[in-house]
Amino acid sequence: MSRRAAGLKAWIWQRLTAIYLGLFILFLLGRLVLDPPLHVAEWRGWLGGPLVSTASLLFVFALLLHAWVGVRDILMDYVRPIALRAGLMSLVIVILLGCGLWAVEILIVARVG
DSSP states (O other), X not given: OOHHHHHHHHHHHHHHHHHHHHHHHHHHHHHHHHSOOOSHHHHHHHHHSHHHHHHHHHHHHHHHHHHHHHHHHHHHHHOOOHHHXXXXXXXXXXXXXXXXXXXXXXXXXXXXX
Protein backbone atom coordinates (compact mmCIF):
# COMPACT_ATOMS: atom_id res chain seq x y z
CA MET A 1 0.00 0.00 0.00
CA SER A 2 1.36 3.40 -0.92
CA ARG A 3 1.88 6.12 1.67
CA ARG A 4 -0.88 8.16 0.04
CA ALA A 5 -3.36 5.27 0.31
CA ALA A 6 -2.41 4.74 3.96
CA GLY A 7 -2.98 8.42 4.65
CA LEU A 8 -6.37 8.31 2.94
CA LYS A 9 -7.34 5.24 4.95
CA ALA A 10 -6.38 6.99 8.20
CA TRP A 11 -8.31 10.09 7.13
CA ILE A 12 -11.43 8.02 6.41
CA TRP A 13 -11.22 6.22 9.76
CA GLN A 14 -10.78 9.56 11.53
CA ARG A 15 -13.90 10.98 9.85
CA LEU A 16 -16.05 7.87 10.37
CA THR A 17 -15.19 7.63 14.05
CA ALA A 18 -15.78 11.37 14.49
CA ILE A 19 -19.27 11.02 13.01
CA TYR A 20 -20.15 8.12 15.30
CA LEU A 21 -18.71 9.89 18.35
CA GLY A 22 -20.73 13.01 17.57
CA LEU A 23 -23.95 11.09 17.03
CA PHE A 24 -23.52 9.07 20.22
CA ILE A 25 -22.79 12.21 22.25
CA LEU A 26 -25.94 13.84 20.86
CA PHE A 27 -27.91 10.71 21.78
CA LEU A 28 -26.43 10.74 25.29
CA LEU A 29 -27.12 14.45 25.79
CA GLY A 30 -30.66 14.01 24.54
CA ARG A 31 -31.25 11.22 27.01
CA LEU A 32 -29.77 13.22 29.88
CA VAL A 33 -31.87 16.29 29.07
CA LEU A 34 -35.17 14.55 28.34
CA ASP A 35 -35.17 11.74 30.91
CA PRO A 36 -32.13 11.74 33.18
CA PRO A 37 -31.54 8.66 35.35
CA LEU A 38 -31.63 9.86 38.95
CA HIS A 39 -30.30 6.85 40.84
CA VAL A 40 -27.51 4.35 40.35
CA ALA A 41 -30.03 1.58 39.73
CA GLU A 42 -31.58 3.61 36.90
CA TRP A 43 -28.15 4.28 35.40
CA ARG A 44 -27.26 0.59 35.55
CA GLY A 45 -30.60 -0.42 34.10
CA TRP A 46 -30.27 2.04 31.23
CA LEU A 47 -26.60 1.31 30.55
CA GLY A 48 -27.14 -2.43 30.96
CA GLY A 49 -29.74 -2.60 28.19
CA PRO A 50 -28.54 -4.44 25.09
CA LEU A 51 -28.92 -1.49 22.71
CA VAL A 52 -27.23 1.09 24.92
CA SER A 53 -24.45 -1.23 26.08
CA THR A 54 -23.68 -2.20 22.47
CA ALA A 55 -23.71 1.44 21.37
CA SER A 56 -21.49 2.33 24.34
CA LEU A 57 -19.04 -0.43 23.46
CA LEU A 58 -18.91 0.86 19.87
CA PHE A 59 -18.39 4.36 21.28
CA VAL A 60 -15.39 3.18 23.30
CA PHE A 61 -13.94 1.38 20.28
CA ALA A 62 -14.50 4.43 18.04
CA LEU A 63 -12.97 6.75 20.63
CA LEU A 64 -9.88 4.58 20.99
CA LEU A 65 -9.47 4.25 17.23
CA HIS A 66 -9.98 7.99 16.77
CA ALA A 67 -7.38 8.75 19.44
CA TRP A 68 -4.91 6.25 18.00
CA VAL A 69 -5.13 7.62 14.46
CA GLY A 70 -4.72 11.20 15.67
CA VAL A 71 -1.82 10.57 18.04
CA ARG A 72 -0.10 8.22 15.57
CA ASP A 73 -0.25 10.86 12.85
CA ILE A 74 1.14 13.51 15.18
CA LEU A 75 3.99 11.24 16.25
CA MET A 76 4.77 10.29 12.66
CA ASP A 77 4.84 13.93 11.59
CA TYR A 78 6.77 15.50 14.47
CA VAL A 79 8.96 12.86 16.12
CA ARG A 80 11.92 12.18 13.84
CA PRO A 81 14.08 9.63 15.72
CA ILE A 82 12.53 6.27 14.82
CA ALA A 83 13.38 4.63 18.15
CA LEU A 84 11.72 7.43 20.12
CA ARG A 85 8.71 7.39 17.80
CA ALA A 86 8.33 3.62 18.18
CA GLY A 87 8.63 3.87 21.96
CA LEU A 88 6.03 6.62 22.16
CA MET A 89 3.67 4.73 19.85
CA SER A 90 4.05 1.63 22.00
CA LEU A 91 3.29 3.66 25.12
CA VAL A 92 0.20 5.13 23.51
CA ILE A 93 -1.00 1.67 22.48
CA VAL A 94 -0.56 0.35 26.03
CA ILE A 95 -2.43 3.32 27.50
CA LEU A 96 -5.28 3.08 24.98
CA LEU A 97 -5.62 -0.68 25.49
CA GLY A 98 -5.70 -0.16 29.26
CA CYS A 99 -8.40 2.48 28.90
CA GLY A 100 -10.36 0.22 26.55
CA LEU A 101 -10.21 -2.74 28.94
CA TRP A 102 -11.26 -0.52 31.81
CA ALA A 103 -14.25 0.77 29.83
CA VAL A 104 -15.27 -2.77 28.87
CA GLU A 105 -15.08 -3.76 32.55
CA ILE A 106 -17.34 -0.84 33.46
CA LEU A 107 -19.87 -1.87 30.82
CA ILE A 108 -19.80 -5.50 31.97
CA VAL A 109 -20.32 -4.50 35.61
CA ALA A 110 -23.22 -2.25 34.56
CA ARG A 111 -24.74 -5.07 32.57
CA VAL A 112 -24.33 -7.74 35.28
CA GLY A 113 -25.24 -5.21 37.92
